[in-house]
Amino acid sequence: MFTEDKTEYFDEEDELLKKVKKMAKMIRKAKKIVVYTGAGISTSAGIPDYRGPNGVWTCRNEGRKAPRVKKAWNLLEPTFAHMSIATLIERGIVKHLVSQNVDGLHVHSGVPLGKISELHGNTNKEYCQDCKKEYFRPFCVAESSTMNHLTGRICDECGGSLMDSIINFGEILNPEIISRALNEAQNSDLSLIFGTSLRVAPANKLPTIPVENGNGKMAICNLQKTPLDSYSKLLVRGKTDKVFKLLMKELQIPVLSFKETLELRAKERKVKKLNNKNENENENKKENEKEKVKKTKKVKKKLIKKKIPKNQTLNIYGNNKLEKPKKVKSKQKPIKISFYDRVFGQNVDDDDSD
Numbered sequence: 001m002f003t004e005d006k007t008e009y010f011d012e013e014d015e016l017l018k019k020v021k022k023m024a025k026m027i028r029k030a031k032k033i034v035v036y037t038g039a040g041i042s043t044s045a046g047i048p049d050y051r052g053p054n055g056v057w058t059c060r061n062e063g064r065k066a067p068r069v070k071k072a073w074n075l076l077e078p079t080f081a082h083m084s085i086a087t088l089i090e091r092g093i094v095k096h097l098v099s100q101n102v103d104g105l106h107v108h109s110g111v112p113l114g115k116i117s118e119l120h121g122n123t124n125k126e127y128c129q130d131c132k133k134e135y136f137r138p139f140c141v142a143e144s145s146t147m148n149h150l151t152g153r154i155c156d157e158c159g160g161s162l163m164d165s166i167i168n169f170g171e172i173l174n175p176e177i178i179s180r181a182l183n184e185a186q187n188s189d190l191s192l193i194f195g196t197s198l199r200v201a202p203a204n205k206l207p208t209i210p211v212e213n214g215n216g217k218m219a220i221c222n223l224q225k226t227p228l229d230s231y232s233k234l235l236v237r238g239k240t241d242k243v244f245k246l247l248m249k250e251l252q253i254p255v256l257s258f259k260e261t262l263e264l265r266a267k268e269r270k271v272k273k274l275n276n277k278n279e280n281e282n283e284n285k286k287e288n289e290k291e292k293v294k295k296t297k298k299v300k301k302k303l304i305k306k307k308i309p310k311n312q313t314l315n316i317y318g319n320n321k322l323e324k325p326k327k328v329k330s331k332q333k334p335i336k337i338s339f340y341d342r343v344f345g346q347n348v349d350d351d352d353s354d
């Protein structure tokens with residue numbers, strides 16, 4: 001039985017580096033890695049966790065004032081840990097990401113939607129009740145939500161009501177997202193867990209799958225003890241940003257900051273826009289050329305017309321009608337030579353016989 005311990009543990013520098021090196025080795029050896037994240041990865045972004053010494057629930061349970069998010073939702077930025085995970089996914093080293101966080105920072109950091117299962121939803125995502133079309137907003141869609149998740153906006157596609165994607169406590173998780181995460185977990189051989197105390201099902205059931213299947217391993221990076229520590233080959237006690245800084249250095253993979261990524265995205269958009277503009281210009285050029293050729297032909301035709309005597313017109317066939325000259329049938333009967341005459345060079349014969 002796991003007894004909750006709110007203490008946060010920190011590895012000594014040497015110990016931490018040794019563990020990170022071991023984690024890098026596990027990453028290099030693995031064929032399919034799934035990363036699992038929780039609130040601990042977003043605390044340095046200004047979002048309080050739940051079970052930490054100053055977490056929302058810890059404070060509430062102790063009768064203290066619960067901490068709030070330090071910035072407006074739309075001003076929150078992905079941390080170094082978020083950017084590192086996005087880089088590992090971009091490089092194909094990490095195959096999938098399962099997150100319990102709803103802050104949307106993983107998607108913000110550049111993780112493609114097909115590579116992430118957000119078990120509890122995303123504050124930036126709303127979807128149509130009827131046609132299920134998804135919308136990603138630059139603001140927290142749940143701020144305007146009612147208890148039944150309606151955000152008050154409507155679908156561009158079908159006019160249906162839009163709903164936020166947040167799963168509140170006691171609500172059923174999205175079965176599609178769960179089954180995708182389960183499928184990824186079953187096919188993985190390394191579970192890397194960052195910043196979660198693994199107390200909420202089913203998020204805490206997935207990472208153990210490769211271990212239980214006997215073909216994989218698990219590594220946990222969390223400040224507090226978790227009920228799955230005994231499954232884990234490696235327990236790293238350090239803050240996620242610090243651990244990722246050491247890990248990415250060990251893996252020799254550079255990580256762009258969020259600001260740099262934004263600048264790069266802006267540049268890419270600019271280049272794309274310029275390419276589109278050039279393409280359009282080229283299309284226009286082609287059209288203009290066609291038009292020019294057409295006009296030249298018209299002018300040429302007019303000029304030719306002027307040069308022809310008034311009672312005569314000319315066309316490409318040299319006659320006065322725009323049609324192919326007819327073959328003139330000779331009034332004389334064609335001369336046919338018999339096979340016999342062709343062989344022996346004798347008489348010219350009218351007969352068709354050989």
Ligand SMILES: [Zn+2]
Binds near residue numbers: 156
């Ligand atoms: Zn719709």
